[in-house]
Amino acid sequence: MRRLKATISYDGTHFSGYQVQPGERTVQLELEKVLSKMHKGEMVRVTASGRTDSKVHATGQVIHFDTNLTIPIDRYQRALNVQLPSDIRVLQVEEVPTDFHARFSVKGKRYRYIWSFKAVQSPFRRYYSVDTKGVKPDVEKMQEAAGFIIGTHDFSCFCAANTSVVDKVRTVYSLNFELHGEELHMVIEGNGFLYNMVRIIAGTLWEVGTGKREANNLNDVISSKDRGMAGKTAPPHGLYLEAVNY
């Protein structure tokens, strides 16, 4: 038995998220269907670095699975891509030690969040960036507010209420804004993220950028540990899981 690690990209638009749910089209379901077919009907379980919600994209999600097939590693990528739907692509496959675990071995993750502030949204970006209806935020204020988030904190304020995780202390290594034409990208790296954490941070910093909240209010939000003090959860289709580090 060998353990294989794969880096995958998917367009989240037409998926009910990553994780298998009865009756729904999910990324995990499509991966397991193809792998089980390759294994002559034997069920192959896929484990990801974490789930992503419906409409959330990935350019660097990582999964692992175990296989007893003897086909060469480099044939796996092509074999999977031939059979997978075109909204999931396998970017890389490598053999890893059997104690590697896509979720438990994670050291860090990087996410990207994209807003488009064109006066009229491009129809080609409608599923891939959040339309601000022409509103341009004050990026300097957003970057100033980000300074309160960087570091090690109890991030209860940025965690969706319906979670079972107990320890909500995480470390955000970096949180930067980049302008790409008429799009604003927020790039955030950390050792781990709570449920909806990136989208709640995006929604809260957006309120700072549009003058609805002061930058230094973030200090109070974090120390409150109260989800109610933070801003709205930003829409899912602006979010990309970009990289997972081990």
Place this chain on the structure above:
Amino acid sequence: MRRLKATISYDGTHFSGYQVQPGERTVQLELEKVLSKMHKGEMVRVTASGRTDSKVHATGQVIHFDTNLTIPIDRYQRALNVQLPSDIRVLQVEEVPTDFHARFSVKGKRYRYIWSFKAVQSPFRRYYSVDTKGVKPDVEKMQEAAGFIIGTHDFSCFCAANTSVVDKVRTVYSLNFELHGEELHMVIEGNGFLYNMVRIIAGTLWEVGTGKREANNLNDVISSKDRGMAGKTAPPHGLYLEAVNY
């Protein structure tokens, strides 16, 4: 009665082309539905610079229609965008003389054709560029072959067989290749294009770029006036109508 000219963009993926066809979702149908609603049920006919095929995109298609509504021009754009589906956007609306005609007044058009030669196609580009499965063409040879196309010629060789157009002489002003990361763009401008002309040129030049045809073979292809001498029609989803000049 005023005549309005509108510049529109659409993602062709989920349309059966531009032109109304019974039982099909088309761009013209969606535009006429919204305009007729704005005109209290009175049918409003929309005329475009030309039709585009199923899955072909537009970033600068031009249409005109007549209206007796007295609402200000700048309110039209917003009113249309609020009601149109998000895969069509109105970029600009302006009043024009009543002898302006979106099709008959055309002086020139610009199209773009996009190939992606990434080893593994990005799932985000699957409807917006043609996957060459990692094949990288010889762009210099394609540009050399393009030299035979630029100018005024009878372009029967690049015209789909099922056309009723009699005069097949057109002028191609420019035909250039641009590299954008791992994508190749072909940008072509001319005073008019025959049915499928850009896609047949793209398909033929691709054969030059991949060594299946010599660059100077284009000379024979054009003088033959024979569609059978040219290459395959390239897939629709790589094509964008980018600008129409009047």
